[in-house]
Amino acid sequence: MDDLHVIVGGGPVGTATARALLDRGARVRVVTRHGTGPDGTEPVAADATDADRLTALTEGAAALYNCASPQYHRWLTDWPPLAASLLTTAERTGAVLATASNLYGYGPVVGPITADTPLAATHPKLRLRAEMWRAALAAHEAGRVRATEVRASDYIEANSLLAVAVAGPVTAGRRAYVPARLDQPHTWTSIRDVARTLVTAATTERAWGHGWLVPSNDPLTVRELATRYAEVTGAGAPKLTAMPYPVLWVGGLVSPLVRELRTTYYQWDRPFTMHADLTTRTFGIEPTPLDEALAAVDTTPRTH
Numbered sequence: 001m002d003d004l005h006v007i008v009g010g011g012p013v014g015t016a017t018a019r020a021l022l023d024r025g026a027r028v029r030v031v032t033r034h035g036t037g038p039d040g041t042e043p044v045a046a047d048a049t050d051a052d053r054l055t056a057l058t059e060g061a062a063a064l065y066n067c068a069s070p071q072y073h074r075w076l077t078d079w080p081p082l083a084a085s086l087l088t089t090a091e092r093t094g095a096v097l098a099t100a101s102n103l104y105g106y107g108p109v110v111g112p113i114t115a116d117t118p119l120a121a122t123h124p125k126l127r128l129r130a131e132m133w134r135a136a137l138a139a140h141e142a143g144r145v146r147a148t149e150v151r152a153s154d155y156i157e158a159n160s161l162l163a164v165a166v167a168g169p170v171t172a173g174r175r176a177y178v179p180a181r182l183d184q185p186h187t188w189t190s191i192r193d194v195a196r197t198l199v200t201a202a203t204t205e206r207a208w209g210h211g212w213l214v215p216s217n218d219p220l221t222v223r224e225l226a227t228r229y230a231e232v233t234g235a236g237a238p239k240l241t242a243m244p245y246p247v248l249w250v251g252g253l254v255s256p257l258v259r260e261l262r263t264t265y266y267q268w269d270r271p272f273t274m275h276a277d278l279t280t281r282t283f284g285i286e287p288t289p290l291d292e293a294l295a296a297v298d299t300t301p302r303t304h
Helices: 010-022 051-058 072-093 123-139 161-172 190-204 222-233 246-252 256-263 277-283 290-295
Strands: 004-008 026-030 042-045 063-066 097-100 149-153 175-178 211-213 240-242
Touching: 004 051, 010 026, 026 051, 051 072, 051 097, 063 072, 063 190, 063 246, 072 097, 097 123, 123 149, 149 161, 149 190, 161 222, 161 240, 190 277, 211 222, 211 277, 222 240, 222 277, 222 290, 246 256
Parallel strands: 004 026, 004 063, 026 042, 063 097, 097 149, 149 211, 175 240
Antiparallel strands: none
16 A cells, blocks of 8 residues: 555544554554644644645545544534545545545434445434535546545444443443433444444545445344443443433533434434445455453543
């Protein structure tokens, strides 16, 4: 592969992607507002919505990775200029645009999400992620860029319902109040697998022009996952209470983040699962063993 790879975003996914690239011997530049990045990378402080600045930082790079993570309640404000800058930069530099995305663009679904499931979200916040991919795909099909995207379900290790709402209290021996139903099957994705899939897609020509689901372990309910986490970490048996939706609704009156959880509650009040069989068949990527991912859970709260 070419030497330089540029990552926008220094959160859990950006960090894992940087480490995956470093393991391959790549030169990695990480662009964040504060100029932070894992050891071995070239951290740069820059505003990634500035396409001229981002272009200068990406010249000569093999790939440009969108691992940014605006605060949920600011998506409609922050994503459009950032996505436009990334697409412009990819077009100017020829770097493959590889985006780490999620399942929001599908909206509420019946049955497991698969490679054949359409991006059919109608809510503005959910539809936004689908529109970002459609814009990148249109540019790809027009020959202006090379683009790919990987889509993950809720993370296991960090910045997730498991890590913050469940694992933290379970580790501390406290009751966890969970903004979700406890006994609905749900797919959980290892951040390590997001990074592995993203790097593979960015560096494999047959991946370009397509969105790929990230290989993940078999679905588990919140209760099952919490119990497994307690067993792996040696914590006591989890004490869980599901927050009723009316409580979540009231909490949203004072908290922008909690208010946003109303939008995606459909993912938690019914089965919400995915099958990434096509990704595994195409690239040979298998999910990280669940116990290994659970052992790496980071319970540090994050705002975005």
